[in-house]
Amino acid sequence: xxxxxxxxxxxxxxxxxxxGVERAAAKVAALLPQTPLLPLEVDGRTIxxxxxxxxxxxxxxxxGAWHRLTDLxxxxxxxxxxxxxxxxxxxxxxxxxxxxxxxxxxxxxxxxPAMKLAATRALGADVVLYDRVTESRDAVAAKLIAERGGxxxxxxxxxxxxxxxxxxxxEAQAQLAARGIAGPDRIIACCGGGGLxxxxxxxCPYADIIAVEPEGWDDVTRSLAAGRILSVEDMxxxxxxxxxxxxxxxxxxxxxxxxxxxxxxxxxxxEVRDAMRMAFERLHLVIEPGGAAALAAVLAGKVALTDxxxxxxxxxxxxxxxxxxxxxx
Amino acid sequence: xxxxxxxxxxxxxxxxxxxGVERAAAKVAALLPQTPLLPLEVDGRTIxxxxxxxxxxxxxxxxGAWHRLTDLxxxxxxxxxxxxxxxxxxxxxxxxxxxxxxxxxxxxxxxxPAMKLAATRALGADVVLYDRVTESRDAVAAKLIAERGGxxxxxxxxxxxxxxxxxxxxEAQAQLAARGIAGPDRIIACCGGGGLxxxxxxxCPYADIIAVEPEGWDDVTRSLAAGRILSVEDMxxxxxxxxxxxxxxxxxxxxxxxxxxxxxxxxxxxEVRDAMRMAFERLHLVIEPGGAAALAAVLAGKVALTDxxxxxxxxxxxxxxxxxxxxxx
Numbered sequence: 001x002x003x004x005x006x007x008x009x010x011x012x013x014x015x016x017x018x019x020g021v022e023r024a025a026a027k028v029a030a031l032l033p034q035t036p037l038l039p040l041e042v043d044g045r046t047i048x049x050x051x052x053x054x055x056x057x058x059x060x061x062x063x064g065a066w067h068r069l070t071d072l073x074x075x076x077x078x079x080x081x082x083x084x085x086x087x088x089x090x091x092x093x094x095x096x097x098x099x100x101x102x103x104x105x106x107x108x109x110x111x112x113p114a115m116k117l118a119a120t121r122a123l124g125a126d127v128v129l130y131d132r133v134t135e136s137r138d139a140v141a142a143k144l145i146a147e148r149g150g151x152x153x154x155x156x157x158x159x160x161x162x163x164x165x166x167x168x169x170x171e172a173q174a175q176l177a178a179r180g181i182a183g184p185d186r187i188i189a190c191c192g193g194g195g196l197x198x199x200x201x202x203x204c205p206y207a208d209i210i211a212v213e214p215e216g217w218d219d220v221t222r223s224l225a226a227g228r229i230l231s232v233e234d235m236x237x238x239x240x241x242x243x244x245x246x247x248x249x250x251x252x253x254x255x256x257x258x259x260x261x262x263x264x265x266x267x268x269x270x271e272v273r274d275a276m277r278m279a280f281e282r283l284h285l286v287i288e289p290g291g292a293a294a295l296a297a298v299l300a301g302k303v304a305l306t307d308x309x310x311x312x313x314x315x316x317x318x319x320x321x322x323x324x325x326x327x328x329x
Numbered sequence: 330x331x332x333x334x335x336x337x338x339x340x341x342x343x344x345x346x347x348x349g350v351e352r353a354a355a356k357v358a359a360l361l362p363q364t365p366l367l368p369l370e371v372d373g374r375t376i377x378x379x380x381x382x383x384x385x386x387x388x389x390x391x392x393g394a395w396h397r398l399t400d401l402x403x404x405x406x407x408x409x410x411x412x413x414x415x416x417x418x419x420x421x422x423x424x425x426x427x428x429x430x431x432x433x434x435x436x437x438x439x440x441x442p443a444m445k446l447a448a449t450r451a452l453g454a455d456v457v458l459y460d461r462v463t464e465s466r467d468a469v470a471a472k473l474i475a476e477r478g479g480x481x482x483x484x485x486x487x488x489x490x491x492x493x494x495x496x497x498x499x500e501a502q503a504q505l506a507a508r509g510i511a512g513p514d515r516i517i518a519c520c521g522g523g524g525l526x527x528x529x530x531x532x533c534p535y536a537d538i539i540a541v542e543p544e545g546w547d548d549v550t551r552s553l554a555a556g557r558i559l560s561v562e563d564m565x566x567x568x569x570x571x572x573x574x575x576x577x578x579x580x581x582x583x584x585x586x587x588x589x590x591x592x593x594x595x596x597x598x599x600e601v602r603d604a605m606r607m608a609f610e611r612l613h614l615v616i617e618p619g620g621a622a623a624l625a626a627v628l629a630g631k632v633a634l635t636d637x638x639x640x641x642x643x644x645x646x647x648x649x650x651x652x653x654x655x656x657x658x
Contacts, residue, residue, distance in 0.1 A: 054367060
C-alpha cells in the first residue's frame with residue numbers, strides 16, 4: 001500500500017452540517033442517556049453545566065466516535081480504524097470500536113495520563129505511542145495506515161467527529177426547553193482542536209460560542225483573532241490540560257468557527273485548578289483539567305453570563321494523585 | 330410552651346404510603362430534574378447507579394425535605410422547622426426552607442464534616458450543635474421546639490420524609506423503562522435510620538430491598554434479623570460513614586422494612602474506601618463514605634446481582650482532605 005501524505009489522509013471530503021448533527025443526535029440518543037444539565041449559581045445567576053464527564057468513557061468524545069464508526073462502510077469497518085488522541089478521543093474510538101466489533105489502533109502521546117492509557121488498552125485498542133514534542137501525530141498515523149490499512153478517525157478535523165460532538169448541544173437545548181428555557185444563548189466550550197466548539201456552533205446556530213483554551217495552547221484564540229490558522233508556538237509549554245494540547249486547529253473546524261464569529265478566551269493553570277475544586281465541592285463531579293477550562297473562564301469572570309449560558313464540563317479522566325493535589329492545595 | 334417529650338414529638342401520626350410516594354414524586358419532578366441512572370459493569374453484569382450526589386445539596390435528602398415542607402400548613406410554616414441531621418438532611422431541610430421562605434433550625438453533631446456544617450449555614454439555617462456520644466439529638470430538638478416552637482422534621486422517622494426519599498425509586502423505574510428494562514428487581518440502598526430504604530420499599534413493591542450499613546452502626550441489620558428494634562451498642566465506634574451514623578431506626582421505618590422482608594448487609598471501612606475510589610475512576614463522581622456503602626456491598630460480592638439491580642449513590646458531601654486520602658492510598 002502506498003503511504004498517503006498526512007494532508008491527503010486528513011482531507012475531510014465534506015463539510016459538517018446541522019443536518020449531520022441532527023442525524024448524529026438520533027444515533028447517540030438511541031445509544032446513550034442524556035448527560036445531566038446541572039444548574040450552578042455563579043454571582044447570583046444560574047449557569048447550566050453539561051456533565052460530559054459522566055459519559056461511559058468519561059468524556060464527550062464518545063459522541064463523535066460513535067457517529068463516525070457507525071457510518072463506516074462494511075469494507076472500511078473490516079479494515080479497522082486508526083485514531084490519534086491525547087486520551088479521551090482514544091477512549092471514545094476504542095469504546096465505539098469494541099461495541100461495533102471493529103479493530104482500533106490509537107496513536108497516543110507517551111506522556112498521556114496513565115489512567116487514559118490504561119483505559120484505552122482496557123477497551124481492547126492497540127495503543128501506539130509517540131513523543132508529543134518531537135513527533136507529528138498525524139505523520140505517525142499516516143505511516144501506520146500505510147502499513148496496516150484502516151480509516152483515520154481524527155480527533156477533531158473530521159466532519160463526522162464535529163457533527164457528533166455537536167449532539168451535546170442538541171441535548172442541552174432539549175433539556176433547557178424541558179425547564180421552559182429558550183437557549184442556550186451562549187455556549188462556553190473547552191477547546192483543543194475545535195471539534196466540540198465547531199459542533200456546538202452548528203448545533204445551536206442562534207448561540208454565541210466562546211472557545212476556552214489553556215495558557216500556551218491558545219492557537220484557536222489567536223487564529224480567530226488573526227483570521228487565519230496559527231499553530232502553538234512552543235510545543236513544550238507545560239500545561240495540566242492534556243486534553244486541550246493540540247498544535248493547531250484544522251481548516252474544516254476553523255471555517256465553522258470563523259463563519260459563526262466564535263471567539264477565544266484563555267485561562268490560567270490557577271483558574272483551571274480553582275474550577276476543579278469548585279466542581280468537586282459544589283457539583284460532586286470529578287473534572288479533569290482540560291474539562292474544567294470553560295468553567296474556569298466563567299468563575300474567573302472572563303466571560304459575561306446570559307440568561308441561558310451553557311458550560312461544557314467536557315471530561316473527567318484525571319489521575320488520582322493529580323486530583324488529590326488540586327482539591328487539597 | 331410546655332416541653333413535649335421526644336416520643337410525643339416524634340409520633341408520626343400516620344404511616345407512609347405508596348400513594349404518598351407518588352404524590353411526592355410529582356412535586357419533586359416539578360422541582361428537580363431526574364438524577365442520572367448510570368450503568369456500571371461489575372463482573373460482566375450491568376448495575377444501575379442512581380447518582381443522588383448530583384442533587385443540589387449533594388444528597389437524596391432534598392427529596393423528603395421538599396415533600397415535608399411543602400405539606401406544612403401556613404401556620405406551621407410561619408413557625409419554622411427544626412431538623413436533626415448529621416449533615417445531608419440538614420442541607421435538604423435548609424435548602425427547602427430557604428426556597429419556601431421558612432425559618433430552619435438544624436441540630437447537628439459537633440463532629441459533622443466541616444463542609445456539611447458550612448453548607449448548612451450557607452443556606453441560611455441556624456445550626457445548633459450537640460455531642461454525638463453523650464447527648465440525644467432528639468432530646469436537644471425537643472428542648473429547642475419547647476423554647477422556640479416549630480415543627481420537627483426528623484431525618485427518617487417521618488412519613489413525609491420516607492415518602493419523599495422513595496421518589497428516587499419512582500424515577501429509577503421510569504429511567505429503566507425508558508431503556509426497555511422492567512425493574513428495578515433488586516435495590517441496594519445505603520442505610521442510616523432507614524428512611525431511604527423504607528421509601529424505596531414502598532415505591533417499588535416488586536423489588537427485593539437490601540439495606541447496607543457500615544460496621545459498628547449495623548442496628549438495622551441486627552434489628553431485621555432479630556425481629557425487633559435494637560440500638561447501636563457502642564455510640565463511640567469510629568466510622569467514616571457519618572451520614573449513616575444513626576443510633577436506631579424508628580418504628581415507622583421498621584414496620585415497612587419488616588413487612589417487605591428487607592435484609593441488612595454490613596460493609597467494612599476498607600470496602601467503602603474501595604468503592605469511593607472506583608466511583609472516582611470509573612464514574613467520575615465524588616461519593617462520600619456513607620454514600621458509597623451500597624456500591625461497596627456490590628463490589629465486595631456481598632450481594633448477588635440480578636437483571637435490574639439498582640444501587641443508590643446517596644451522597645457526595647465529603648471533605649477534600651478525606652477524599653484525597655482515600656483516592657490516593
